[in-house]
Amino acid sequence: MFTGIRTRLVVIALVVAASLWAVYPPRERIKLGLDLSGGVHLVLRVKTDQALAWHTHNTADRLRDALTDQRIAFRGLDVSGPMEFRANGVVDLAAFRRVAAPVEATFERVEQQGEQTFRMRSATASTLASDTVDQALRTIERRVNALGVAEAVVARYVQRDQILVELPGVADAPRAKAIIASTAQLRLTLVERGPFPSHEAALDPYGGALPDSLEVLPGSLAATEASPVYYVVQKVPAASGSDLRDVRQSADEFNRPAVSFTLKEEAVERFGALTERHVNGTLATVLDGRVTSVATILSRIDAQGQITGLTHDEMLEQVITFKSGALPADLEYVEERTLGASLGEASIRSGVLASAGGLTLVLLFMLGYYRLAGVNAAISILLNLLVLVALVALIPVTMTLPGIAGLILTIGMGVDSNVLIFERIKEELARTAGPRAAVRAAFDRVWLTIVDTHVTSLIAAAFLFQFGTSAIQGFATTLTIGLVANVFTAVFASRTVFELAIRHRPAASTAMSLTAVPIGSPKAFSFTHWGLPAMLVSLFVIGTGVVTVVTRGVPLGVDFAGGTLVIAEFADPAVTDDAVRAAVSPLPGDEVVQRYGSAEDGQFLIRVPLAEMSDAEANLEAGVLRVTGALKEAGLPSFTIVDRELVSASVGADLQRRGMYATLASIVAITAYIAIRFRFAFALGAAAATFHDVLVTVACLALAGYDLSLNVTAALLAVIGYSVNDTIVIFDRVRENAEQLRSAAIADAVNLSVHQTLSRTVITAGTTLLSVLSLYVFGGEALRGFAFTMLIGIVSGTWSTMFVAAAIAARMARNRGASAAGPVTAPTPARGSAGEGARS
Numbered sequence: 001m002f003t004g005i006r007t008r009l010v011v012i013a014l015v016v017a018a019s020l021w022a023v024y025p026p027r028e029r030i031k032l033g034l035d036l037s038g039g040v041h042l043v044l045r046v047k048t049d050q051a052l053a054w055h056t057h058n059t060a061d062r063l064r065d066a067l068t069d070q071r072i073a074f075r076g077l078d079v080s081g082p083m084e085f086r087a088n089g090v091v092d093l094a095a096f097r098r099v100a101a102p103v104e105a106t107f108e109r110v111e112q113q114g115e116q117t118f119r120m121r122s123a124t125a126s127t128l129a130s131d132t133v134d135q136a137l138r139t140i141e142r143r144v145n146a147l148g149v150a151e152a153v154v155a156r157y158v159q160r161d162q163i164l165v166e167l168p169g170v171a172d173a174p175r176a177k178a179i180i181a182s183t184a185q186l187r188l189t190l191v192e193r194g195p196f197p198s199h200e201a202a203l204d205p206y207g208g209a210l211p212d213s214l215e216v217l218p219g220s221l222a223a224t225e226a227s228p229v230y231y232v233v234q235k236v237p238a239a240s241g242s243d244l245r246d247v248r249q250s251a252d253e254f255n256r257p258a259v260s261f262t263l264k265e266e267a268v269e270r271f272g273a274l275t276e277r278h279v280n281g282t283l284a285t286v287l288d289g290r291v292t293s294v295a296t297i298l299s300r301i302d303a304q305g306q307i308t309g310l311t312h313d314e315m316l317e318q319v320i321t322f323k324s325g326a327l328p329a330d331l332e333y334v335e336e337r338t339l340g341a342s343l344g345e346a347s348i349r350s351g352v353l354a355s356a357g358g359l360t361l362v363l364l365f366m367l368g369y370y371r372l373a374g375v376n377a378a379i380s381i382l383l384n385l386l387v388l389v390a391l392v393a394l395i396p397v398t399m400t401l402p403g404i405a406g407l408i409l410t411i412g413m414g415v416d417s418n419v420l421i422f423e424r425i426k427e428e429l430a431r432t433a434g435p436r437a438a439v440r441a442a443f444d445r446v447w448l449t450i451v452d453t454h455v456t457s458l459i460a461a462a463f464l465f466q467f468g469t470s471a472i473q474g475f476a477t478t479l480t481i482g483l484v485a486n487v488f489t490a491v492f493a494s495r496t497v498f499e500l501a502i503r504h505r506p507a508a509s510t511a512m513s514l515t516a517v518p519i520g521s522p523k524a525f526s527f528t529h530w531g532l533p534a535m536l537v538s539l540f541v542i543g544t545g546v547v548t549v550v551t552r553g554v555p556l557g558v559d560f561a562g563g564t565l566v567i568a569e570f571a572d573p574a575v576t577d578d579a580v581r582a583a584v585s586p587l588p589g590d591e592v593v594q595r596y597g598s599a600e601d602g603q604f605l606i607r608v609p610l611a612e613m614s615d616a617e618a619n620l621e622a623g624v625l626r627v628t629g630a631l632k633e634a635g636l637p638s639f640t641i642v643d644r645e646l647v648s649a650s651v652g653a654d655l656q657r658r659g660m661y662a663t664l665a666s667i668v669a670i671t672a673y674i675a676i677r678f679r680f681a682f683a684l685g686a687a688a689a690t691f692h693d694v695l696v697t698v699a700c701l702a703l704a705g706y707d708l709s710l711n712v713t714a715a716l717l718a719v720i721g722y723s724v725n726d727t728i729v730i731f732d733r734v735r736e737n738a739e740q741l742r743s744a745a746i747a748d749a750v751n752l753s754v755h756q757t758l759s760r761t762v763i764t765a766g767t768t769l770l771s772v773l774s775l776y777v778f779g780g781e782a783l784r785g786f787a788f789t790m791l792i793g794i795v796s797g798t799w800s801t802m803f804v805a806a807a808i809a810a811r812m813a814r815n816r817g818a819s820a821a822g823p824v825t826a827p828t829p830a831r832g833s834a835g836e837g838a839r840s
Helices: 005-023 048-069 093-105 122-147 173-181 199-206 265-277 312-324 341-370 372-394 401-431 435-467 470-504 531-552 577-584 616-633 649-677 680-704 710-737 746-756 758-778 781-815 834-839
Strands: 039-046 076-081 084-088 107-112 115-120 153-156 162-168 186-196 214-218 230-234 244-251 257-263 282-287 290-296 304-307 331-339 563-570 592-595 603-608 639-647
Touching (some): 005 372, 039 122, 048 084, 093 107, 093 115, 115 122, 122 153, 122 162, 173 331, 186 290, 199 214, 199 230, 214 290, 230 282, 257 312, 341 758, 401 710, 401 781, 435 470, 435 649, 435 710, 531 680, 531 781, 563 616, 577 603, 649 680, 649 710, 680 710, 680 781, 710 746, 746 758
Antiparallel strands (some): 039 331, 084 115, 153 162, 186 282, 244 257, 257 304, 282 290, 563 603, 563 639, 592 603
């Protein structure tokens, strides 16, 4: 398939045309994430246990009413837990079982010593919890749509009870949060007594204990009142939010904001009869557990009513929440990120500059080192980026700041396949009788190597998805698409360009600028012999990092530790680090203050731990209020909060656990793959080298003072995939050399393979370093930790590939008594033989 050069050129032209069509115009086709466009990122937890408790109470109430209607005597029926209730003192057990039979469809009944215990079945609890989250998601989606936010995202998140909400372009986070999380529980109920100045005063007429049918609720605080008032109201409402047919904006008799409503037909008669019986009584409008208004019933009220005592914003919010429906359970904010549009624009500029810088550096190196063959590499890299961006636009994938990092990393890693092919062509030119045979043999021989290296990188990228955060998923998706596109461009497109060049210029020196090189002698330097000294150097670095961690602790970012992180931008850029640090130093806990960006930007990153509060949402908000209050009290110049991240302790702990599992699982999965494709001893060598790279990188992060954050963890997983790539290239060459060195020691075969692939290893590391170095210099503060991690990982990965993996693999295989041939099956000989070269 696609064997003719003309056919392959047509395919490449069609891919280019389709990609250009998919990308243009880029501002409309590529969807930007919140970190690039600005907006509000919220993670809410649905209190499903509350829904389970409500279901238990309702079931118990229905059973109580049924027993009363059937005149079945019982002493008590009480709810003993969110998923359990008990009935005792039942006289007629047979009649009780008959009435309770429908309840047993969802509750398991246990009879013991005359007491009937009902426990919710696990299947019922699981279904009810899932349905509660689904209903909450649909309700939130309707409310977000009512806000008029374009391209908003409402979806399930990492945990089963979490919902992600992303609102691009929204600046007023408090208002959005109030509308989204409002339970909109409306009740129209009768007032027994009130108002009272305090909760205790409301209880006094009842001797300090209310009957079961009554409750005390706070009232709205009017502008003229210094303290709230309280009312004693009926628990059972005359009408509720589910009885509403229509809700609309209106005004009361004083032209103040109000919400008018119309009841459904089935509620009209019930509500009318109740108000007729209580003429001259007092009716309260209760909204989310607060009495918003009270009115005297002058006559029978049928279909229509009005809620008063609201501000204009409250009126708009209540119309939205009533029309979208009530939430099935309360919501709790566990994470919030608010990003200003100006910060997003700066991130875009940094990302574009870093991408252009990395691409330029890599292309200049390839053109300078490989000359005409470098043009082939340039075509391959540019086509790879074009296909990547096109697929990002078509799928579509939300482009985030880590996603741009994935694009830049793709530039460096995309060169790997080209270098692997070019260096193999050089070797084949020394073995075959012509350039055409050398190109065929090189591409055929490296095909399995390219597949193996890409599969291991895809394994590492797959585990990135388990984090569930949109930014990290953007990085994993971009990296995955780049790897898949690289197979097409490096193998299919690059081979086509080579064969086209050879057709017009048969001489290798003019067609490819690639000259034959002799195979290096492994006797000049033994990598396996120097494995132990090299490992001692690595252990010194790791030990220094361990000492640093023990003395200073592991500096966790806000993603993992929880807390509040704000970026304050001061109007006066002359504000110093010391001034900001002095302003927030009185706050409890260990605060962190760092300049964010250049001095001209006047921006500072401030991080404080979580406040000691029981309510998670108040805990999150308290952090921002503490920081802004401290800055104002210190008398610093005016400032604006351009970015804020609020992460609860539960989310941080969960991400810590998932990050550790993802790292370990990716190493295990890659080790298993190598064991299947190569030797078990080689798998152990690769695993040891990977653990080495992770430990060295973490040690250097500790020494440099970088926080261990979600972005850094993503970089560690990328390092794992990158490090194994180099190792696989060597192991694949060992497998190939096995047929030629059947009687040689395995250490000699490994050492020869390291020498044969040394130029590829060094060049690939160098080009990837260039692209990541551009990210470190131009990518901005948000990606500096990511870039630093990658820089250390690349250096460590190259070191471990040549010394650690090779030495351990050779030693383990030797201990098992393996020769060079061993149990490894050599790949099928390439079609590009000397005979084919002669025919070409």
